[in-house]
Amino acid sequence: MAGRRILGIGVDVVDVARIARARNGRSDVLAHVCAPEEMPDRDDDHRAACLWSGKEAVAKALGTGLWQAGIDWLDIRLGRAGEVMLYREAARLSAGSEIHLDFAPHGALLLAVAIRWAAPT
Numbered sequence: 001m002a003g004r005r006i007l008g009i010g011v012d013v014v015d016v017a018r019i020a021r022a023r024n025g026r027s028d029v030l031a032h033v034c035a036p037e038e039m040p041d042r043d044d045d046h047r048a049a050c051l052w053s054g055k056e057a058v059a060k061a062l063g064t065g066l067w068q069a070g071i072d073w074l075d076i077r078l079g080r081a082g083e084v085m086l087y088r089e090a091a092r093l094s095a096g097s098e099i100h101l102d103f104a105p106h107g108a109l110l111l112a113v114a115i116r117w118a119a120p121t
Helices: 016-023 045-061 088-094
Strands: 006-015 076-078 084-086 097-106 109-118
Touching: 006 016, 006 045, 016 045, 045 076, 045 084, 045 097, 045 109, 084 088, 084 097
Parallel strands: none
Antiparallel strands: 006 109, 076 084, 097 109
């Protein structure tokens, strides 16, 4: 990726067990965070943590964070193969750029890193 400019970096860390506990309440907290096609299996806490932290990291790479500049959880969607799909205000803010997302487990924690690149010319 020589010659490409980084436009933003977003990092988020979550405790996988904390996400699991939040999902075991009266209603799955991810129902407010994910589109139906994103919802992980009930026992897939790792995927749930990826969705939570990945969306947070992408919002930070856009320079807004969630709920700022009109960005909502559902404006950022993550495919099972790691692809990032943006809608509404998130798509508008990212115009002319690409976002790459990766995850690294570290013990009980999961680290998400999103890098926003200027689109190749």
